[in-house]
Amino acid sequence: MxxxxxxxxxxxxxxxxxxxxxxxxxxxxxxxxxxxxxxxxETVLDKLKLNIRSLIASMEENSKDLLDLCIDVIYHNNMKAFGLHQLILLYIKWEREKEEKEEQEETEENHN
Known part of the structure; x- marks a missing residue:
């Protein structure tokens, strides 16, 4: 978390x-x-909301994960442009850490 x-x-x-x-x-x-x-x-936040709304509307399969993201994060009362910027920064950091972990696991597999 x-x-x-x-x-x-x-x-x-x-x-x-x-x-x-x-x-x-x-x-x-x-x-x-x-x-x-x-x-x-705020325009970027609105664009994200519209993109997600469009995605949900066009999906035929279960979109529970998107709905949970909307309820918990995107449409949360505290979510404003500042929060979205922080979320984007967190996402970038999370992606980097995930890539580093995968590279490390790959290196370990090659050594064994």
């Missing part, structure tokens, strides 16, 4: 689970989300 800060003053935070991060990865939710200016503002 990870915790992200959702406002600049640090008075609000949100719990992010491994499952939430896996769902973001599974549906590539952050891909093409941020414009070339690199700024995460």
């Amino acid at each position: 990870y915790t992200i800060q959702t406002n600049a003053s640090g008075t609000r935070s949100m719990e992010i689970s491994e499952k939430h991060l896996e769902t973001i990865e599974k549906y590539s939710l952050f891909q093409q989300l941020i414009d070339s200016n690199g700024i995460v503002d």
Whole structure:
């Protein structure tokens, strides 16, 4: 379980689970989300919400993982642009750590 800060003053935070991060990865939710200016503002959060809504509407199979992500994180009362930026940073860090772990396991397998 990870915790992200959702406002600049640090008075609000949100719990992010491994499952939430896996769902973001599974549906590539952050891909093409941020414009070339690199700024995460309320417009970017709205774009993410619309993308997820569209995904859920077009899916024929169970989208429980996406719905859980929406309820727990994306549509949470504390989620604002600052929180989304922190979530993106957490996701990038999580991805890097996952890749490093996989590389380490691969190296260990090759040595055995």
